[in-house]
Amino acid sequence: MSVLVYTESWEGIFRKSTFEAVSYASETAKLLGTDVVAVSLGEVSDDELSKLGNFGATKVISIASVNKGDSQGTTNAIASLSADAPAIVFSNTYSAKMIAPRLSAKLNAGAISNVIEVASNTSPFTVKRKAFSTKAIEITTVSSEKAILSLAPNSFGLRETAGSCSIEKSDFSENGIITIEGQETASGKISISEAEIVVSGGRGLKGPENWGMIEELATLLGAATACSKPVADIGWRPHAEHVGQTGKAVAADLYIAIGISGAIQHLAGVNSSKVMVAINTDPEAPFFKAADYGIVGDAFEVVPKLIEEIKKIR
Amino acid sequence: MNIVVCISSVPDTTSKINFTDGGSKFDANGVQFVINPYDEFGLTRAMMLKEATGGKVTIITVGDATVEPIIRKALAIGADAAVRINMNATDSFSTATEISNYLKENPADLIITGRESIDYNGGAVGGMISEIMDLPFVNACIGLEIEGTAAKLSREIDGGKENISANLPFVIGGQKGLVQESELRIPNMRGIMQARSKPLEVIEPSSDASLTSSVSFEKPAEKGACKLVDAENVAELVNLLHNEAKII
Numbered sequence: 001m002s003v004l005v006y007t008e009s010w011e012g013i014f015r016k017s018t019f020e021a022v023s024y025a026s027e028t029a030k031l032l033g034t035d036v037v038a039v040s041l042g043e044v045s046d047d048e049l050s051k052l053g054n055f056g057a058t059k060v061i062s063i064a065s066v067n068k069g070d071s072q073g074t075t076n077a078i079a080s081l082s083a084d085a086p087a088i089v090f091s092n093t094y095s096a097k098m099i100a101p102r103l104s105a106k107l108n109a110g111a112i113s114n115v116i117e118v119a120s121n122t123s124p125f126t127v128k129r130k131a132f133s134t135k136a137i138e139i140t141t142v143s144s145e146k147a148i149l150s151l152a153p154n155s156f157g158l159r160e161t162a163g164s165c166s167i168e169k170s171d172f173s174e175n176g177i178i179t180i181e182g183q184e185t186a187s188g189k190i191s192i193s194e195a196e197i198v199v200s201g202g203r204g205l206k207g208p209e210n211w212g213m214i215e216e217l218a219t220l221l222g223a224a225t226a227c228s229k230p231v232a233d234i235g236w237r238p239h240a241e242h243v244g245q246t247g248k249a250v251a252a253d254l255y256i257a258i259g260i261s262g263a264i265q266h267l268a269g270v271n272s273s274k275v276m277v278a279i280n281t282d283p284e285a286p287f288f289k290a291a292d293y294g295i296v297g298d299a300f301e302v303v304p305k306l307i308e309e310i311k312k313i314r
Numbered sequence: 315m316n317i318v319v320c321i322s323s324v325p326d327t328t329s330k331i332n333f334t335d336g337g338s339k340f341d342a343n344g345v346q347f348v349i350n351p352y353d354e355f356g357l358t359r360a361m362m363l364k365e366a367t368g369g370k371v372t373i374i375t376v377g378d379a380t381v382e383p384i385i386r387k388a389l390a391i392g393a394d395a396a397v398r399i400n401m402n403a404t405d406s407f408s409t410a411t412e413i414s415n416y417l418k419e420n421p422a423d424l425i426i427t428g429r430e431s432i433d434y435n436g437g438a439v440g441g442m443i444s445e446i447m448d449l450p451f452v453n454a455c456i457g458l459e460i461e462g463t464a465a466k467l468s469r470e471i472d473g474g475k476e477n478i479s480a481n482l483p484f485v486i487g488g489q490k491g492l493v494q495e496s497e498l499r500i501p502n503m504r505g506i507m508q509a510r511s512k513p514l515e516v517i518e519p520s521s522d523a524s525l526t527s528s529v530s531f532e533k534p535a536e537k538g539a540c541k542l543v544d545a546e547n548v549a550e551l552v553n554l555l556h557n558e559a560k561i562i
Contacts, residue, residue: 015472069469069476071441071451094471097429098453098487101441104407110525111406113437126529131434135331138434139529178450178480181466185474193472197562221562233495240475245327245432246351246490254561264328268432275559277551278540288540293554297545305548312549313556 002037002059003029004085006078006100007052008093009044016158016194017091017151019055023159024151025089026056027118032086035059038165039078041066046167053165055158063170070176071098077172079106082146087125090150093193100150110142113150125149133245133268152272153193153251192243195224197254198273200243202228204259204280204299208236213303214258220310226250228260244269259299262287279303315369315460315482317360318422320413320443321388322350322403323381324433333531340433340531342380349384352428356488358498359458360426361392367460370394372422376403376412382514389509390501396514405524410442412519417447423463423482429454429489437487444485452478456491 005025007018025036038057040049042064049060061081067073078099082088088103090096097113104111114130116137125147131138192198199218201211211225218225225241232242243250244266255273259280260266267290270276278291279302288294295302325331325345332341349357360371373388374397375381385396399412417425425447427440444451456475457468463482468475470491486492501509543551555562 010472069478071444071453072448075445094454094469097437098441098451101406101410101438102445102451104438104525105410105442105445108525111438112526114435128532131531132325132331133327133432133435134534136333137532137534139532140526141529142526144525176450178452178478178484181477181479183471183474183476185471189473191473229495239491239494242490246355246495254555254559268327275555275561277555288542290537291540292537292559293551294540294542295545295548295551296542302545302548306551309549309552310562313552313562 001034001084001086003032003034003087003089004078004082005036005038005057005089006091006096007038007040008091008095009040009042009048012044012048014044014048014051015091015093017093017153019158020154020156021089021091021151022052022055022057024118024156026159026161028087028089029056031119031122034086037061037081039063039081041074041077042068049167050165053163054160056161056163057165058163059166059168061168061170063172065171065173067176067180068095069180070178071102073174073176075099075102075106076174078103080172082107085146087147087149090148092151092153096150100148104148107146108144109146109148110144111148111150112140112142114152115149116152116155130272134271153249154253154272155251190222190224192224192226192241192248192250195252197221197223197256198226198243198250198252199223199256199258200226200228200260201231201258202260203230211237213307217303217307220307220314228266257287257291258303260287261285262290315363315367315423316421317363317369317371317424317426318417319353319357319360319371319373319393320425320427320439321353321357321373321375321384322428322431323347323375323377323384324350324431327432337530337532347381347384349387350428350431352430352489354498355490355492356426356428356486357388357391357393359488359492361499362493363460372397374399374413374416376401376409378402385514386509387501389512390505391499392505395512398514398516399519400516401519404528405526406436406438407442407525408523410439410446411523413439414443414446415520416517417443424460425449425483425485427485427487429487440485440487447485450480450484451487452480452484453487455486455488458486458492
């Protein structure tokens, strides 16, 4: 009868989105008068597993030997634990986005993605979700007995509680039929999807040689760096940094747009951020309509001053 | 190689999004519809694979007759044939079920969907098809090379990318990277003329397999006006972010 929650670790450390998903599962369990069981895939230490208790999990089932990149094996692993779960909660990671729809089809359980609030009703499950690239909020119900709920990034927050969880090891194992050849990750860099602050540059920066101040500002704030689509298309910055509709989605606490006019395609990918700052020479730039704070001015004068002023409060 | 590309008709990104019938229905009035951008990357990759190795590209979409303009566009870009399942797509699972019913009768070597559609942003149809068809699934796919039945793929992961090898058949959820934006194709006059005589098969849905339903829509709360800070007073911006927004 417990609410099940998928958790995700990277190199043995849980992602922040995992704690958010466990927090959400815990609130959902309260509505149903039950508890939360977390599922962890891959090698994670007992110390790390026990952290899930701080967000409301009462038990964690750790499945160490599963090919995490293979969605068939991971789906089957979670399905094997789902029989009695009234709800299964996912974060929004790339892997979660592969597993949740598969699990929905496997269990005949209605799946709702981009969920932003705890259910307003649990019979049937009724939740609010983001749709139309955040231009609308949709209220959706699940008609099956079981509900699969995937959260929108950084939308629910963390809810710490004083709790602890028991740890159970499962030897579930399944060899997938796809092979993971390797992973390439930018070491020492903060990923755009997980960063609390993102500093992003556009064509207003005039050339790739001017990104030094963007990186300096990002380092100072512990932020990820990003760029607009034209900047990636002309090769000033790698495509992996492109944020906006066809690039990566950003849902940061703070998004700083420097020399970005704010085309609707760009805004569609970043306006889930909680606070947005625009710095642009053009007072008519559409970004000023979407931003919370703005400076009409030359990035080459404003950004160095911004760096100096931030250093003063650090 | 037999490639099936699932495409969706969606409002152009610049569309104003409004609802009618007491907020329960999307208002299509005056809205320009396009091929879902994520699907277009996959369609373009499919064309390249076909040109390199031969084969056939079939597009499939779920929708009523109003989606036919985007079907014709996909045919004009170069797809060989099209299938339309005559049903309003309201739920990811019923959409995936109908497409899978077609695939069971008409097996494909490669099934391409978009990572998500830009209207409902469900991001679920590809994964559901792969489960119903019992096939591997690579989502957020940013690289696909095929030789014979062996494929090298890469997918986006949080903080980087993952390289994968797999054998056909499988399902991918495509996005930019599969091809670059500059490689997307604009139909030429010859393509548009040819598209008119390419086969478009209309299939009736088998049953309603919906697991979710949409109740109503709301507009998100309007943002307050942007607080403008003078360029000579950058310290004030830092003060606002530190003391008002409490974010740095």
